Amino acid sequence: MTFTDRLFKTVEPVWNSYLDHPFVKGIGEGTLDKEKFIHYMKQDYVYLIEYSRVFAIGSTKANDLKTMTIFANLLHGTMNFEMDLHRKYAEKFNISNEELEATEPSAAMTAYTSYMISQAQLGGVENAIAAVLACAWSYNWIGKKLAEWPGALEHDLYGNWVQMYSSEGFTEIAENCIDLINDIAKDKSEHELKRIEDIFVRTSYFEYMFWEMAEDVSMWPVKDLAKN
Numbered sequence: 620m621t622f623t624d625r626l627f628k629t630v631e632p633v634w635n636s637y638l639d640h641p642f643v644k645g646i647g648e649g650t651l652d653k654e655k656f657i658h659y660m661k662q663d664y665v666y667l668i669e670y671s672r673v674f675a676i677g678s679t680k681a682n683d684l685k686t687m688t689i690f691a692n693l694l695h696g697t698m699n700f701e702m703d704l705h706r707k708y709a710e711k712f713n714i715s716n717e718e719l720e721a722t723e724p725s726a727a728m729t730a731y732t733s734y735m736i737s738q739a740q741l742g743g744v745e746n747a748i749a750a751v752l753a754c755a756w757s758y759n760w761i762g763k764k765l766a767e768w769p770g771a772l773e774h775d776l777y778g779n780w781v782q783m784y785s786s787e788g789f790t791e792i793a794e795n796c797i798d799l800i801n802d803i804a805k806d807k808s809e810h811e812l813k814r815i816e817d818i819f820v821r822t823s824y825f826e827y828m829f830w831e832m833a834e835d836v837s838m839w840p841v842k843d844l845a846k847n
């Protein structure tokens with residue numbers, strides 16, 4: 620059993636709950652409210668900027684050139700391949716790249732990315748990869764599941780989302796993260812593995828909270844304060 624087999628067993632109930640989540644189901648069934656999707660897409664864009672920083676941190680913490688290159692490629696793939704999806708959606712919705720980049724971050728997005736970045740900064744290279752693993756892997760897992768739902772890949776609006784996250788290119792990104800953590804786990808004690816597992820579990824919960832934020836179109840608890 621690989622380390623990621625163990626991780627998957629631990630979070631399986633949480634990940635299964637993603638597929639039951641109204642926002643994810645709405646993408647797969649093509650029934651999602653467009654305004655909810657726009658809110659999600661803008662929050663996700665600024666999320667991906669912070670997420671990219673974790674790859675940069677991983678690259679600086681890498682102990683060898685191979686690992687450094689993997690992090691650099693993941694950074695490149697996120698900024699140039701995954702974020703292009705968001706830029707293309709934004710164009711469809713008449714949102715400029717500048718507006719997209721200037722999106723005010725929601726509470727859920729701030730909490731999630733702050734956690735990822737702090738974990739990546741605190742530990743060694745294993746913390747950086749542990750912080751991004753649930754992100755890359757769960758999206759690929761969801762994308763592949765939704766791709767099997769009737770009509771999901773062909774949907775006029777949400778088909779591109781399902782195509783991206785089930786694509787070969789994105790599968791490669793997720794598999795690079797999986798291979799890297801399995802490699803790193805080989806020399807770790809049970810105590811260290813448990814610490815990595817905790818980061819993975821917490822980020823899996825944060826993924827759920829991100830879907831909730833998208834479904835509820837939420838920002839911060841007291842709306843009027845945010846406006847002033």
Ligand SMILES: Cc1ncc(CN)c(N)n1
Nearest residue numbers: 663666667754755758829
């Ligand atoms: C919140 C979130 N988590 C994961 C992914 C996939 N990189 C994403 N785009 N957004």
